[in-house]
Amino acid sequence: MNQLQTDIKNNSYNRFYLLYGEESYTIISLRNKLKKALEMEEDDINYAYYTGKNMDIHDCIDRAIMAPFFGEKKLIVIEDTEFFKSSNDMSSYLDDIPESTILLFIENKKDADPKKSPIDKRNKLYKYINKNGVVIECSKPNERDVFSFLKIKLRDSGKIMSESTARYFLGQIDNSLFNVQNELEKLVNYTGDRQEILKEDVDKLTSGQLVNRMFMMIDEIAAGNASRVMEMYKELVELRINVNVILANLRTHFKHLLELKLSRDVPKKEFIAKTKMQFFLYDRYLAQIRNFSVEDLKHKLELCIEMEYDFKTGRVSDEIGLEMLIIELLR
Numbered sequence: 001m002n003q004l005q006t007d008i009k010n011n012s013y014n015r016f017y018l019l020y021g022e023e024s025y026t027i028i029s030l031r032n033k034l035k036k037a038l039e040m041e042e043d044d045i046n047y048a049y050y051t052g053k054n055m056d057i058h059d060c061i062d063r064a065i066m067a068p069f070f071g072e073k074k075l076i077v078i079e080d081t082e083f084f085k086s087s088n089d090m091s092s093y094l095d096d097i098p099e100s101t102i103l104l105f106i107e108n109k110k111d112a113d114p115k116k117s118p119i120d121k122r123n124k125l126y127k128y129i130n131k132n133g134v135v136i137e138c139s140k141p142n143e144r145d146v147f148s149f150l151k152i153k154l155r156d157s158g159k160i161m162s163e164s165t166a167r168y169f170l171g172q173i174d175n176s177l178f179n180v181q182n183e184l185e186k187l188v189n190y191t192g193d194r195q196e197i198l199k200e201d202v203d204k205l206t207s208g209q210l211v212n213r214m215f216m217m218i219d220e221i222a223a224g225n226a227s228r229v230m231e232m233y234k235e236l237v238e239l240r241i242n243v244n245v246i247l248a249n250l251r252t253h254f255k256h257l258l259e260l261k262l263s264r265d266v267p268k269k270e271f272i273a274k275t276k277m278q279f280f281l282y283d284r285y286l287a288q289i290r291n292f293s294v295e296d297l298k299h300k301l302e303l304c305i306e307m308e309y310d311f312k313t314g315r316v317s318d319e320i321g322l323e324m325l326i327i328e329l330l331r
Contacts, residue, residue, distance in 0.1 A: 002030075002136050004033075004034065015103065015132070016129050017129075018107070019031070020118050020119050021138035023138045023141060024108055024138075024178060046074040050076070052081060064101045067100060074101045074102070076102070080107060082107075083105075083123075085120045088125065091125045149177055153181060159191065168202060169187075170279075171281055175279065215284055215288070217229060218288060221330060243319055247307060250329075254304060261292070
């Protein structure tokens, strides 16, 4: 249990909270729990919401220092301002915030680069909140957390799923908690009154998932099955998957295969933390690397990178270029 959850349970609050990180589900869940505990609605006179890097700091502070009306607490949510990465004077006003006001800062991670954080720990505002309030990093959940989350959602929906089917399901989808919840809702609605969700149900509803089709396509490339690879490519185009997205996924797939091929002695957890690979896809990648040599994977990855460059510079049209790439990958 993090500090915010403990404060809610004890009904004893800090003046300042900062929630940041990759897992939006956790951030939104904590925000909503705080609002519910304080009995705050969107139109409540003691609630205010600010967002964006151009928000009016002075208006926010003016509202924050005023005593709450007909209540004990005032809640002000300040989201995605980039104040924790840029120079600003927000921290200079915070000493004047009364105990009756809670400032909840939220910085969602929007950049795909795992090395880029929505906050800078050298930032003046971050240092102030870290010293005088509570900072909570909402990181991507680990394998156990995702599996536990799925079991809780299954229980809440009155459904059951075997462990093998659950792991298969999680291997077909992105493992952000929002996505797990959304994909499970599709399965719950699809199965109707039937209690158990089967592997066949997962196949029917997630067969269009690009990651699963990538694994199938790479298997066919390894087998040298040209006709089947081209057929699968055409199916992706018919599903209106953007050619650039297909290429990006091919590049990422071969990148993960090469990384794993070169890191066989690295423990699973350490490798996943370093590469940001989905937990439930590790074993599928591991099975595929047996079909390729290091040199072959390096060559295929270079082909994908070169084709991406040709796309961006306009040297070749998208669909023709991707077909050319597939032919090269099959050699």
